Amino acid sequence: MKIFDKSHLRLRWKRLLIFLSIAGPGIITSNVDNDAGGIATYSMAGAHFGYGLLWSLIPIMVALVIIQEMSARMGVVTGKGLSDLIREKFGVRITVYLLAALIVTNFGNVIAEFAGIASSLEIFKISKSISVPVCAFLVWLLVVKGTYRSVEKVFLVACLFYVCYIISGFLAGPEWGLVFKAFAKPAVSFSPGNLAMLIGLVGTTIAPWMQFYLQASVVEKNINVRDYKHSRMDVILGSIVVTVVAVFIILTCADTLFKAGIKIETAKDAALALKPLAGKYCSALFAFGLLNASLFAASILPLSTAFVVCEGMGWEVGVNKKFSEAPQFYGLYTLLIFFGALVILLPGIPLFPIMYISQVINGAVLPLILVFMLILINDKKLMGNYANKRTYNIISWITVIILVAMGIAFLVSLFKI
């Protein structure tokens, strides 16, 4: 009997080991999602609406799982990146314009991350003329000098630091009874203010670059089709973690800023406003979380952009290559970081219009990519038995239609401002 138990246990261990060797892409992608922009949005949702919008994180999580699961599945089954598949299926014309749009929107995001780095360190009294160049260099070094494995490890460690938000959430002392009620019996309201915030939440959680990044890193990991179920677990786990972190950011701000009636515009505002209300530890943790998230996303976004562009254009790709072997890859990566940091350092450059344009393109590119993904994943030639099943297809189309509708609403709202 004991022998049986042992072998059973060993089997469990083996499964866990396989999972650990495959996990990574999903968890990393989801966590980068909670970047500087994401934290700002969640903080605003908490500060302005209290527990009111907590319920929306559940459907957003479901949508996130559905979309990302498709990306991971395509990566595992075809062994090719998304831009690669788009190029092969839809031709060079669409691909080039799509990639150009992606570069612009990702560049906007990179700037936002460096802004996050600058403002979070300013809370700790470090001038941005020091923090930004140093962080930009560190980020650049990590990928240019690292290998895929080492880079992934650093990223996974960065994921752990999101615990900051969970702790600061507890420090803020939420009323758990009300929190559970907010999930169980949500007071769903679609007033214009609510709706705009909701669209903001969706927009920041489901972004075009994620699909590309997730699929590319699944491909880079060379995951076997037989191990696909582990990859799916990775994606689901990542989406859950990201939602938990978002919930705690909202809680932190809801219990302090919302009650005090403080309006905020950025994550930095939130961290500063927390100090008198929830104590300096809560505020510091919040700021540190912002720094971690911004740094993390600042290294992934340029990487993902370079990956995607080179793949679609047929240039050499890979973290494991030398600079001279993949000049376009490292060139683009370096330029994005360099200019992203430069924009923050030079006072004359208009930050707001750049961010605005990047948000508009973000909103415009997402529907296109989601539709492309659905076409590709239903291609039997490409996916074989792993194409979408009927029911799943209906669910994913509905999800995509809702997201597209919200994306359009988001665009309209941007133009109204």
Next chain:
Amino acid sequence: MNKMQENSLKMFLFFSELLGRSVVNSEGETLGKVADMKVRLGELFPKVASLCLRKKRQHIPLELDWVEVEELTGHLIQLKPEAEEKIKPLVVNESEILLREELFDKQVVDTFGAKIERVNDIHLLVADGDLRLVHVDIGIRGVFRRLGWIKVIDSLTDFLFSYHVPEKMISWKYVQPLASDPHKKDLKLNVNLRKLHELHPSDLADILEELDQKNRSRIFRSLDLSTAAETLQEVEPKFQRSLVLSASEELVSDILEEMEPDEATDLLAGLPQEKKTKLIQTMEKPSREKLEELLKFEEGTAGSIMTKDYIFIQGNKTIADASEAFKNTTHPLDTISYLYVTDEENHLVGVLTLRHLVLCEKSTPLSKLMNTNLIKVKTEDDVRDVREIFKKYKLLALPVTDDDNRLKGIITLRDIVEAT
């Protein structure tokens, strides 16, 4: 005989220019648009066999033999009289590929540069009425052309730097297309993967690492045993694993037999236990025994990296006998730079070099010539210590013995370089 032939016109065309052109019959009525072209492989620069047409409100793909084309005028493709009746549903057989479907925008292997490239355009030559596939365009210029920016870019770079973005093409001779749908066309493309086999195994290994899983294992399975063995030794461990797991056990065990035993043990070390035992069982007896013996040694010891391919001979034999033994061996060159002399019980007593065989009198007994001042290691010695010995003495190979000084194998310079 069509008009192109009469004019014996020679001109280059890009596939992107032909795609989407209207096809008109002899009366000038439009029949449809060019949707694709079918090429029959086999020749060095293969001919376009037929046009694939897209008609309005027609969903089945259609084709028309290229011989029915009268001429290419302006932006039209003019057909011969009565060509219309010869339009038939598209059939693609084993030795044919569709340019748009299987080559355009897809990845190919450049066997000359040993790299994977993406096809931005396809360069065709009209010669003697035939349309032939001559180059694939892999440069950024091809992308600009297809985007319709080429004139703007050219005048811009000309104005700014007096420079034109150069064409980057690969001759079709060096292009190996890859399958877009590997499941269905396994058979078909295996026949056509020949160009890949000219590559050096280490280049082939790099290319395999870059490819997607399906293409990777398909190409791997198409290789002959010795190329497969050499290539497998060159690819990174994680790809080794996935290649071995995707191929049949018979094939892998055949490849293992082809590999040098020490390399084979390295490969097996990375596999799950069950797979390992199964593979060893499937192997032929002589290779299996060699392998099993090597597998007994712990990883990181001299025994685990040594090879069994070496020449040994007894001390009472002569140079002539040794030369004979040398002639009959098929071991790799780096393992036979030394000849090891043993006694009746396989105890190592001395060593000779190739130079002795060439320079010394044929009848001299080996025991008189051999060097008895031996540098050797034991099977259980640490690989790191072995490396130090190589560094110190600058040897090409070292003998490995057991505790009783019995010769068990040798470690060559290559083995120690590869053992990291």
